[in-house]
Amino acid sequence: GRSSRTGYTVSVFGGSGFLGRIITSKLAKHGTLVVAPWRNSRSMRHLKVNGDLGVVNYHEWDLRNVRSIEESVAHADVVINLVGSELNTKNFSMADANIEGSRRIAEAAKKYGVDRFIQVSSYNANPKSESEFSQPKVSVNKW
Template sequence: MTNSTGKIVTVFGGSGFLGRHVVRALAKRGYRVRVAVRRPDLAGFLQPLGNVGQVMPMQANLRNADSVARAVAGCDAVVNLAGILFQTSKQSFDVVHRDGAKSIAEATAKAGISKLVQISAIGANKESASDYARSKAEGEEAVLAAMPDAVIIRPSLLIGVEDEFFNKFAEMGKLSPFLPLVGGGDTLFQPAFVGDVAEVIARGVDGTLAKGTTYELGGPEAKSFRQLLELLLAETHQRRFLLPIPFWIANLLGTVFEKLPKPLLTRDQVKLLKTDNVVSEAAKADGRTFEGLGIEPLAIEAVIPSYLWSYRTTGQYEANRLR
């Protein structure tokens, strides 16, 4: 570990998939990391990512302005990773992505802290039919209104050991003879390795990114939904039929699935799948990408073998199985 800089960074939502990579990247740089989460008792696993006392979970609720203010008090930089992939009776996109981001930005500005890194998503758009994409865009707007120098990070689909995409479909492949191709499987994604995204966020905390700028982060190659599932099947050695499902049928399925505690598909996700999730040409031209920052992002093929082997019939020993 790097010697401590003495500087404190508060990371909201730091116990999630992206969060643990961000905490690790910041700890390696020597920052003291304050992980602001609703249940700090469930975030103790983050502490070994730094030296003794370097990573400290603390309680914060985005709906409680006083707890947000306490979380940022006395720190040098703030990172907001708080986000949800589907809504529940207690957590809505507007509450987390818009109102939560606004609360954090206003508390950061009031505390006189100059650095705020806000995590959004490629596809964020106030005019989007998707509540997820609209709320992300409204969160960006609220952040920049309170802190014009804030850095906005928009990643594409995040991949890595505990990702929500490849793991979900690999699990589905263990039980189902087919995998669904919503809308025919033509939607394009530009999957980004979670560790690469965490590195850019850490640079935002370092202060080496352009102030008030929105960065779009995608991997080296865009692939269709179908191509991603084909890669999954090849890596897991599964033989499953890829079943095209029209958007209207997927929407009906979403109506049913979104009633589950952890839905396989929601109607809002169906709306998202109608638009490609790739880095814009404007971001490429302006250098607001991995490549523009001098980072060579890892390709999907270099990432997924490290964890998808566990879905093979005989796991890591599949290659040695008698034929």
Template sequence: MTSVIKVPPLVTVFGGSGFLGRHVVRALAKRGYRVRVAVRNPNLAGHLQPLGNVGQIQAVQANLRVRWSVDRAVQGADHVVNLVGILFESGRQSFDAVQDFGARAVAEAARAEGATLTHVSAIGSGKESPADYARTKARGEQAVLETMPDAVIFRPSIMFGPEDGFFNRFAAMARLSPALPLIGGGHTKFQPVYVADVAEAIARSVEGKVEGGRIYELGGPETMTFKQCMEKMLEVIERKRMLVSVPWGMARLQGSLLGLLPNPLLTRDQVEMLRTDNVVSQAAEQEGRTFEALGIKPQAMDAILPSYLWQYRPAGQFTQPNAA
């Protein structure tokens, strides 16, 4: 009697080598999926291989600006996950090309292949936003739902975790600088969310456990101002630093100048984003489009931040608890 070997479903993950991507790949690999990671440079995705079994994770070249590479990356996939987004423009990597045109390209390729789709956007997306980032994110969402009405869209708040670009960046600044800037006084509200919780939501979507055709907003259990986030970070790394308010006008000027650098610390567009709170909307809570509807209890910052920010303490891992 001939036995039939059942091949696990294939999931193509665009942007799978990034901060969120590596957690999504890990969550999918643990569930037994075959994972095809579509990235611009597969040679820089070797760190993903240990997350799964031999041959389970494969990196392929794809660029959202090149449609045929998107189609090739999706070929044979049962589900497609699009995580690609940029915080600042660089050369041909513009907001329009990546977050609008790119989102539509992935959706059209998934539809042609008969695959289901999960798309990751961001809280704050809006067609009327003064920030190019937010407007193109909103147009990307619209393109996805126009192309695949049953797609699942997630909008996370600012994400934290071992490789994040938020707490790590400011903690690194605190090691060298006697003061940290508070853009606009630091009053902007965030709902920081643990990156692994967002990855779990995406994995459940791939499993078909999330209702499609809806936009879910994912925020952590705590709502904090930018200033409170800095105070929390300084408490964890056990350093005392001045928090200096930077008026909006000066911040825009700084963003315009710093935005000219290859990897800017701040851009004018990011300053515009900071003028709007980055928290889960009341509509999402009332309509059941949050973590609660997905059966996920998001983890608090106190449980996660010390696990990776210890490296910024005066004596690193050897710092005594509650040391001055």
């Protein structure tokens, strides 16, 4: 509950997405210190009210900047990666978000000795699918 702490620090990449909002909220409400890496502060502001003062902490990051990823996981006990894209954007291709970004986050978690790394993929990650969305997710699941 409020004002209690679990003693864990969890970095949640993709915290502003559908699953991320729910996971971040549950962790913060139970007193887990949450590091919420963000690219757009407007999409993350609503998460701050999920826990007591200082429970949800933001860290600016960029998928291409390994140092910013490492800073986001450096003190975490658990890293949850929810980052993914269903389409190419002007900033990132699906492969950038779904494969390279996930790889960089996993490597940073390993480098800093994070106890648990949780990679959330897609129910649609089917190796037999011809979907442009499915194939990058299949690649990540092979790790």
